[in-house]
Amino acid sequence: MPAKKHPKIESRAQNFARALQQVFGRGFGPGFWLAVVWLLIVAFCALFADWLPVRDPLDPVIANRLNGPFTSNLLGADGLGRDIFARLIHGARVSVVIGLTAVSIGMLIGGALGIIAGYFRGHFERALMAVLDVILAFPWLVLLLALVAFIGQSLFAISVAIGFLWIPAYARVARANTLSVVQREYVLAAKAMGASTSRILIKEVLPNVILPVLAYGLVAMGLVIIVESALAFLGLSVEAPQPTWGGMISEGKRHLATAVHVAVIPSVTMFLTVLSLNFVGDRLRSRFDVKESNL
Amino acid sequence: MRQPEHMESNASLLQVNNLSIRLNSAAGLVHAVEDVSFTLKAGQTLGIVGESGSGKSVMARSLMNLLPRRAVAQRKGSVLLSGREISTLSERELQRLRGPDIAMIFQDPMTALNPVLTICVQVSEPLQQHLGMSKQAARARAIELLDAVGIPDAVNRIDQYPHQLSGGMRQRVVIAIALTCNPSLLIADEPTTALDVTVQRQILDLLTGLQKERRMGMLLITHDLGVVASRADFIAVMYAGRLVEVAPANTLFKSMQHPYTEALFNSIPRINDASHTRLQAIPGRPPQLHNPAPGCAFAPRCPYAQQRCHRETPPVVQAEQAGHLHACFYPVSAPVALGGVR
Amino acid sequence: MTNTSEQATPLQLRNRDDIVLRLEHLVVNFQVGKQTVQAVSDVSLDVALGETLGLVGESGCGKSTVGRAIMQLPPPSAGRVLFKGQDLSNMSGEALRQTRTGLQMIFQDPISSLNPRRKVRDIVAEGLQIWRRPNQDARVREVMEAVGLDPDTVADRRPHQFSGGQCQRICIARSLALDPDVLICDEPVSALDVSVQAQILNLLEDMKQRYQLTMVFVAHNLAVVKNVSDRVAVMYLGKLCEIGNAEAIYARPAHPYTRALLASIPDMDPDARGQQDKIPLLQGDLPSPANPPSGCRFRTRCPNAQARCAEVEPVMQAVADSMTPDHFVACHFPL
Ligand SMILES: Nc1ncnc2c1ncn2[C@@H]1O[C@H](COP(=O)(O)OP(=O)(O)O)[C@@H](O)[C@H]1O
Ligand SMILES: Nc1ncnc2c1ncn2[C@@H]1O[C@H](COP(=O)(O)OP(=O)(O)O)[C@@H](O)[C@H]1O
Ligand code: SF4
Ligand code: SF4
Ligand SMILES: [Mg+2]
Ligand SMILES: [Mg+2]
Numbered sequence: 005m006p007a008k009k010h011p012k013i014e015s016r017a018q019n020f021a022r023a024l025q026q027v028f029g030r031g032f033g034p035g036f037w038l039a040v041v042w043l044l045i046v047a048f049c050a051l052f053a054d055w056l057p058v059r060d061p062l063d064p065v066i067a068n069r070l071n072g073p074f075t076s077n078l079l080g081a082d083g084l085g086r087d088i089f090a091r092l093i094h095g096a097r098v099s100v101v102i103g104l105t106a107v108s109i110g111m112l113i114g115g116a117l118g119i120i121a122g123y124f125r126g127h128f129e130r131a132l133m134a135v136l137d138v139i140l141a142f143p144w145l146v147l148l149l150a151l152v153a154f155i156g157q158s159l160f161a162i163s164v165a166i167g168f169l170w171i172p173a174y175a176r177v178a179r180a181n182t183l184s185v186v187q188r189e190y191v192l193a194a195k196a197m198g199a200s201t202s203r204i205l206i207k208e209v210l211p212n213v214i215l216p217v218l219a220y221g222l223v224a225m226g227l228v229i230i231v232e233s234a235l236a237f238l239g240l241s242v243e244a245p246q247p248t249w250g251g252m253i254s255e256g257k258r259h260l261a262t263a264v265h266v267a268v269i270p271s272v273t274m275f276l277t278v279l280s281l282n283f284v285g286d287r288l289r290s291r292f293d294v295k296e297s298n299l
Numbered sequence: 300m301r302q303p304e305h306m307e308s309n310a311s312l313l314q315v316n317n318l319s320i321r322l323n324s325a326a327g328l329v330h331a332v333e334d335v336s337f338t339l340k341a342g343q344t345l346g347i348v349g350e351s352g353s354g355k356s357v358m359a360r361s362l363m364n365l366l367p368r369r370a371v372a373q374r375k376g377s378v379l380l381s382g383r384e385i386s387t388l389s390e391r392e393l394q395r396l397r398g399p400d401i402a403m404i405f406q407d408p409m410t411a412l413n414p415v416l417t418i419c420v421q422v423s424e425p426l427q428q429h430l431g432m433s434k435q436a437a438r439a440r441a442i443e444l445l446d447a448v449g450i451p452d453a454v455n456r457i458d459q460y461p462h463q464l465s466g467g468m469r470q471r472v473v474i475a476i477a478l479t480c481n482p483s484l485l486i487a488d489e490p491t492t493a494l495d496v497t498v499q500r501q502i503l504d505l506l507t508g509l510q511k512e513r514r515m516g517m518l519l520i521t522h523d524l525g526v527v528a529s530r531a532d533f534i535a536v537m538y539a540g541r542l543v544e545v546a547p548a549n550t551l552f553k554s555m556q557h558p559y560t561e562a563l564f565n566s567i568p569r570i571n572d573a574s575h576t577r578l579q580a581i582p583g584r585p586p587q588l589h590n591p592a593p594g595c596a597f598a599p600r601c602p603y604a605q606q607r608c609h610r611e612t613p614p615v616v617q618a619e620q621a622g623h624l625h626a627c628f629y630p631v632s633a634p635v636a637l638g639g640v641r
Numbered sequence: 642m643t644n645t646s647e648q649a650t651p652l653q654l655r656n657r658d659d660i661v662l663r664l665e666h667l668v669v670n671f672q673v674g675k676q677t678v679q680a681v682s683d684v685s686l687d688v689a690l691g692e693t694l695g696l697v698g699e700s701g702c703g704k705s706t707v708g709r710a711i712m713q714l715p716p717p718s719a720g721r722v723l724f725k726g727q728d729l730s731n732m733s734g735e736a737l738r739q740t741r742t743g744l745q746m747i748f749q750d751p752i753s754s755l756n757p758r759r760k761v762r763d764i765v766a767e768g769l770q771i772w773r774r775p776n777q778d779a780r781v782r783e784v785m786e787a788v789g790l791d792p793d794t795v796a797d798r799r800p801h802q803f804s805g806g807q808c809q810r811i812c813i814a815r816s817l818a819l820d821p822d823v824l825i826c827d828e829p830v831s832a833l834d835v836s837v838q839a840q841i842l843n844l845l846e847d848m849k850q851r852y853q854l855t856m857v858f859v860a861h862n863l864a865v866v867k868n869v870s871d872r873v874a875v876m877y878l879g880k881l882c883e884i885g886n887a888e889a890i891y892a893r894p895a896h897p898y899t900r901a902l903l904a905s906i907p908d909m910d911p912d913a914r915g916q917q918d919k920i921p922l923l924q925g926d927l928p929s930p931a932n933p934p935s936g937c938r939f940r941t942r943c944p945n946a947q948a949r950c951a952e953v954e955p956v957m958q959a960v961a962d963s964m965t966p967d968h969f970v971a972c973h974f975p976l
Contacts, residue, residue: 189754190764193815196712196746197768198738207767211758350834451925465926495699495861497923500905504922522835525907552910566839568868570906574887575846576868580839584804600836 036287039280046277049093050100061090061247070263080265083255088269091247095270098241098248099277102163102232103225109167110174110224115217117171118178119209123186123201129179136172144169145234152240159242166231170224177220181213215288222285226278233274249274310382312516313339313362313484318376320354320361327589328372331357333540335376336615339533341483342514344507346527346548348563349537350585355520358537359488362518363401364393380484398429402477406489408469412461418445418472419457425479444475449505467498471505478509485510486518491526503530524564528552533622536560539586539596542615546623556618556630559597595627603629651685652957653884653969659690660723661855662711662744662823667720669706676931680706681717682879688823688872693849693856695870695887697863697902699927703879704859708825711857712744713737725822742768745816749828751808755800761785761811762796768819784814787851788844806837813844817852824849825857830865842869863906867891872967875899878938879930885960885968895960895970898923898939937973945974 049056059077068081079089121129139147151165185191186209194204233250235241242248249270256267320332331354339345349355360366362378364386378386380400385393397403405411413421422444423437432440438457445453448471461469470490477485487506491499507530510517519527527534528548535545536557544557555561565579583600586592595601598608607628615626654663669681681703688694696704710717713729722729727740748754755764762781763770769777785792788810800808809829816824826845830838846869849856860866866873867887874884875896883896894900901923925942928934934941940950950973960968960975 188756189748189750190756192709192714193746193748193754193812194767195714196741196744197771197815197819198742199767199771200738203771207759208756212756350836352834467926495927496863496905497699497901498926500907500922501924503907523907524835525909528910529908563836566836567909568839568842568862568864569909570864570867570891570903572868574867574870577846578839578843578868580843581836582840584806584837585834 036284039283042276042280043284046096047100050096053094053097056093058090058093059087061086061094062245063087070259070266072263073265073269079269080263082252082266083259083263086247088252088266091252092249092270092273095247095249095252098159098246099229099232099274101159102166103228105160105163106167106170106228107221107225109164110170111217111221113167114171114174115178115213118175118180119182119205119213121175122179122182123205123209132175133179136175139169140172148231148235149238149240152235157240157243159246162232162235162242166228169231170228173224174217174220178213178217181216182209185209185212219285219289222281222288224285226281226285229274229278229281310341311338311379312341312343312381313518314377314379314382315362316377316379318358318361318378319373320357320366320371320375321373322357322366322370323372324370324589326587329588330540330591331588332361333591334615335537335540335542337533337535337542337545339484339516339518341516342511343533344510344517344519344527344531346531346534347518347520347537347542348522348524348527348534350522350563352585352588353537354540354588355522355537356488359403359486359518359520362486363397363403364388364390365403395429398425398482399480400482401484401486402480402482404470404473404477404485404487404490406492408466408473408493409461411473412469414461417458417460418464422457422472422476422479425476429480440479441475444478445472447509448472448475448478449501450475466494467501470494470498470502474502474505474509478513481513482515484516484518486520488520489522490519492522499526524567536563539591540588541596541626542624543597543627544623544625546618546620546625550620550623554618554620554623554632556623556625556632557597557627558601558603558629558631561631562600562602603631605629652959653881653967654685654687655689655967657689660687661690661692661725662857663687663721663723664707664711665721665723667707667710667722668718669703669710669715670718673931678931679879679933680930681710682933683720684876684879684881685720686874686881686884688855688857690855691849691853692871693858693869695866695873696857696859696876697861697866697873698876699902700861701927701930702876703930704861704876705827707876708746708827708857708859711823711825712741712746742772742819743821744823744825745819745821746825746827747809747812747816747829749831751805751812751829751832752800754812755808757800760797760799761790761803762792764800764811765814765818767815772819774819780818781814784817787817787848788814790814804837805833806840809833809841810844813841813848817848820852821854823855823857825859827859828861829858831860831862838865845869863891863902875902878927878933880938881957881971882939883968883970883972884957885963885970886965889960889964889968892964893976895963895968895975896939896972897943897945897976900976901942901944937971945976947974949973 064084064086066085068076068085070083071077071081073080077087077089082088117132121132148165148169151168152162155161155165191204191208194208232241232248233253236248236250236254241250244251252270253267256270259266316336318332318335322329322331335358337345347355357366377384385396419438419441422441426432426437426440427434442453442457445457450456450468450471464472490506491502494502503526519531521527531548533545534548534551535542536559538559544551544560555564562581566581568578581600586596594609594611595613598604601608613626613628615624618625618630665685667681667684671678671680684707696707698704711722716730724740724744729737729740732740765785766777766781769780774780782792790810800811803811830841833841842865848854858866858869870887872885873887873890875882875898877898883890883894883899890899891903894903905923923942928941936952937950937955940946943950955971955973957969957971960970
């Protein structure tokens with residue numbers, strides 16, 4: 005018997021507000037929201053780079069070469085006299101596209117493999133784990149270089165290559181979460197009800213595994229951005245002249261002695277973005293974990 | 300024992316006066332303990348009975364100042380151990396008290412033991428620390444203690460790790476640790492809740508035996524009236540952070556005054572009743588302890604509640620018999636027949 | 642277990658027409674590393690229509706495993722489960738899925754047995770959705786009202802907004818939605834507050850009447866088991882020790898283990914201090930089910946054990962002077 009009468013039917017909005025409050029409600033603090041705002045800005049730039057009122061990122065104005073911030077250009081110009089601010093904004097697109105694609109590929113393939121392994125156990129699980137261990141033990145950079153050499157240097161190819169590298173990590177996260185969900189008695193209750201395996205996977209397991217995996221995805225996205233910059237240093241990222249943050253840092257290192265800002269500004273941008281992703285992902289993950297434990 | 304023989308009978312070992320504790324929680328201030336007072340004499344057992352969430356553990360932990368510092372929002376009242384105020388002591392002074400004066404046993408014997416240390420290390424550590432024993436002497440004493448708490452083959456078991464022991468054996472080790480420094484007060488917080496009935500019986504027998512033998516004062520905390528009925532000298536019933544009834548054990552069962560005590564007693568299935576006997580359930584559920592409503596906390600579930608109960612908090616008053624206290628405006632007076640009740 | 646007893650029909654199985662559930666020589670083993678945990682060893686029992694069978698024993702004795710093996714979750718390693726005469730252990734996937742809806746289960750931890758991400762309405766309707774039953778909304782309302790939940794206020798909420806007792810009500814509603822014949826309750830009140838426990842026990846009793854349920858009630862609290870049961874089965878270390886009418890077993894236990902269990906119950910009468918001490922206390926702990934004692938599994942803790950108990954495993958025999966028929970005990974020297 006409900007000890008207290010609740011209002012008869014709650015409006016959808018009220019329900020939604022309550023759900024929001026449960027997930028985002030208390031205790032995130034201003035740091036979390038700052039990070040969210042930063043990520044929104046980055047996403048906005050990536051989406052609307054072409055329409056934003058910034059200069060042409062590919063237009064070298066020799067006169068502006070290596071100018072510092074707040075001179076001819078808002079954030080200065082690089083070694084070829086291109087506007088750093090415009091390049092940052094257009095570079096965000098590469099980071100976001102690579103981040104999203106790679107993370108989605110990893111999440112879809114790795115997540116599915118992990119859930120299946122965690123649910124069915126047995127030979128498949130053992131075989132999968134063995135393969136994943138081998139992939140994880142392989143030096144990732146070598147693997148990445150091989151993949152890029154094999155499928156090319158387009159934005160999509162690089163995303164796929166990086167995404168492939170992430171499959172083992174997602175598979176592990178998804179498997180661990182599945183293992184704990186499968187032990188819960190609601191799964192047993194569903195079986196007793198006659199639920200088919202696919203129904204159990206979709207209705208009982210997936211909703212409880214997807215949130216931790218998504219939260220992990222945010223953290224992973226930060227790492228993906230760093231991996232892209234590592235590729236850029238090796239000259240293997242998206243081909244010039246398409247601006248990428250990694251590429252900008254890589255180019256900037258030639259001017260470190262004379263014009264620090266060329267390398268520092270994209271570095272700081274990338275640092276803030278990765279930090280925000282980690283921060284948000286981590287907070288969300290702990291929130292979901294706590295929810296799991298006191299549910 | 301630290302007290303001279305003649306003092307034991309009249310001096311109170313533990314005296315708690317108007318103890319109130321409020322804790323911080325995500326949902327707001329939790330009124331975990333409200334205006335709790337009781338006295339425990341050496342050699343006596345006070346049973347504290349209450350449902351989960353009624354504040355028993357918070358109360359027990361606060362006696363030893365073991366609550367997480369950040370969780371405590373407010374603390375009022377005094378706690379006198381052998382006449383000495385201990386609620387204002389510094390952490391360092393308290394540490395000297397824990398072990399030789401007060402010892403505590405927790406519900407879950409697995410988490411109370413360190414999984415990576417052997418039994419020997421865990422039992423002899425307080426001996427070395429508080430009593431300054433040598434390693435060999437402490438080990439010998441530890442074996443004696445493990446023997447005393449009924450661990451068979453203590454000489455060999457002492458070098459095992461907690462996971463190699465069963466739940467009952469672990470709880471015996473926890474008891475042995477609590478006894479190392481001959482405490483004058485033993486606080487047992489649901490010592491048998493995690494154990495099976497057969498083992499529960501063994502552990503309770505052990506505890507009451509040791510308590511008699513060493514003339515310790517014991518606070519026996521439980522959610523099961525049956526656990527304290529035949530073992531405690533006094534019983535205190537806790538509801539929503541308050542002691543709603545305190546009485547000598549046999550008085551309590553013969554003439555319950557508080558409606559909650561009565562309802563709790565009646566809702567328990569009896570082994571001597573015929574199968575399918577309808578149980579007298581208490582409607583509703585225990586209250587949340589944040590933002591308590593005014594009035595008696597039991598009022599929403601109480602069959603005797605009047606308007607007054609929803610407005611005023613009933614004070615603790617003396618019932619007819621000496622030493623029988625209750626907090627109710629309209630106490631149940633009719634004595635409860637005890638014929639063959641088990 | 643000799644080969645002959647493997648074939649013979651166990652004595653304790655009753656020869657009646659209204660047997661709904663019948664377990665024959667049920668064995669469940671778990672492989673843990675190199676060890677084989679013998680969780681359930683040769684358990685045979687039956688439950689008649691409308692009866693409640695209480696299953697008691699110390700934790701780890703295999704009670705839950707029996708309950709789950711009845712549901713074939715997982716299927717037993719050996720032996721048969723007959724539900725209304727049909728052998729569940731022989732059924733193929735689809736037929737089993739279909740037949741199993743006649744058996745439902747509720748669990749000890751009401752909170753972990755509800756999917757935190759689904760609404761109460763969907764949880765209760767789950768079985769109806771799976772089997773595409775008509776009039777789902779009406780049925781959901783009916784069972785929610787039956788268990789004392791107000792459908793209008795609770796249907797759209799999620800489990801974590803409810804207390805343990807409320808969650809157990811939701812679990813009961815869910816299990817009743819498909820109108821099962823048998824309800825297996827695995828410690829349904831062990832995690833609840835004392836004051837809420839009585840509510841749920843009364844509710845189960847009401848539901849049993851209202852929906853003509855046959856129940857298997859697993860618990861370690863003997864007073865609770867007596868309250869709900871018609872018959873009681875006592876298990877020790879994977880074996881059945883004693884089975885019979887609840888009143889008869891509680892009044893005159895025939896197995897030393899049953900007597901010890903009953904003697905361990907804390908006494909509610911303060912004047913009765915020390916009276917039970919005449920019955921020898923059970924010493925020691927449960928041995929490991931991976932390496933059970935030879936002969937009678939209880940012999941390491943039995944006060945009456947003799948040399949024979951270590952050599953020959955006792956088989957079920959009728960209790961000679963019991964108050965009721967159909968009272969059986971597996972002991973060489975019954976009390
Ligand atoms: N560390 C803590 N922080 C905040 N609230 C707490 C803490 N510990 C316990 N509580 C709350 O205090 C109340 C009493 O809890 P407790 O003393 O553990 O009950 P009991 O031991 O009687 O089951 C509960 O409402 C519980 O949620
Ligand atoms: N899935 C499992 N894998 C391995 N051992 C198990 C499993 N389930 C139960 N057991 C073991 O089987 C025995 C009986 O367990 P269980 O049926 O849960 O006992 P009860 O319900 O009586 O407490 C225990 O020793 C337990 O450790
Ligand atoms: S004070 Fe009133 S509500 Fe509280 S227990 Fe007494 S009669 Fe019941
Ligand atoms: S067979 Fe022997 S050991 Fe087993 S219960 Fe009977 S007397 Fe005890
Ligand atoms: Mg507690
Ligand atoms: Mg169990």
